[in-house]
Amino acid sequence: MTKFFSNLWAVIAVSVAIMVAIAFWAHGTYGNPAGYYNGFFRFLHVLAGVMWIGLLYYFNFVQIPTMPKVPAELKPGVSKYIAPEALFWFRYGALVTVLTGLIVAHLNGYLIEALTLGAGFRLIGLGMWLALIMAFNVWFVIWPNQKRALGIVPAEDAVKAKSATTAMIFSRTNTLLSIPMLYCMVTQGALGGL
Structure with a gap:
C-alpha cells in the first residue's frame, strides 16, 4: 500500500x-451527450481552478510569509526545487482554468454576453474578466519576474530583488482579485441560467 x-x-x-x-x-x-460534455468541461474547469487558486493561496499564505524565517542555507531548497515546480502547476492551472471556462461559456451560449457584461450575465462576465486579468498577470508578469528572482534566467542581484518584489506585488494583486472573482462565479451559478 x-x-x-x-x-x-x-x-x-x-x-x-x-x-x-x-x-x-x-x-x-x-x-444526454450535450449535458455530459458541458458537465465534463465544468469538472475540468473546477479541477484546474482548484490547482490554480490553491497554489496562489499556497504562495501568498505559506511560502511568501515563511521564506524570511527559513535559514539562508535552506532557502535554495525552496527556490531551486519547490518554487519552480509549484510555478509550473500554477501557470498551467491558470491556463487550463481560463480555457475550460471559455469552453463552458461557449457550450452554454453565453460567452459573448458574459464578456460584454450583458444583462443577466454581468456577474459571470465580471468574474471572467477578473480571471483573465489574473491569468495575464500569471503568464506575463509573475512568471517572467519569478524566472529572474529564482535564478532560472541570469540576472544581477539588484534585478533579482526587484523582480521578486514585482512578482510578489502581482501575486498579492491576484489574491486580492481572487475573492471577488470566486464570488462572481459562484453567485452567478446560484442565481441560475448557467
Whole structure:
C-alpha cells in the first residue's frame, strides 16, 4: 500500500479511472451527450481552478510569509526545487482554468454576453474578466519576474530583488482579485441560467 501511495502518478491514474467509470455510469444513466460534455468541461474547469487558486493561496499564505524565517542555507531548497515546480502547476492551472471556462461559456451560449457584461450575465462576465486579468498577470508578469528572482534566467542581484518584489506585488494583486472573482462565479451559478 505504501508503494502505491508513494507514487503520485499511480494515485492520479487510479483516481482518473474511478472518475471515468463514474462518468460512463452517469452518461449511460442520463443519456444526454450535450449535458455530459458541458458537465465534463465544468469538472475540468473546477479541477484546474482548484490547482490554480490553491497554489496562489499556497504562495501568498505559506511560502511568501515563511521564506524570511527559513535559514539562508535552506532557502535554495525552496527556490531551486519547490518554487519552480509549484510555478509550473500554477501557470498551467491558470491556463487550463481560463480555457475550460471559455469552453463552458461557449457550450452554454453565453460567452459573448458574459464578456460584454450583458444583462443577466454581468456577474459571470465580471468574474471572467477578473480571471483573465489574473491569468495575464500569471503568464506575463509573475512568471517572467519569478524566472529572474529564482535564478532560472541570469540576472544581477539588484534585478533579482526587484523582480521578486514585482512578482510578489502581482501575486498579492491576484489574491486580492481572487475573492471577488470566486464570488462572481459562484453567485452567478446560484442565481441560475448557467
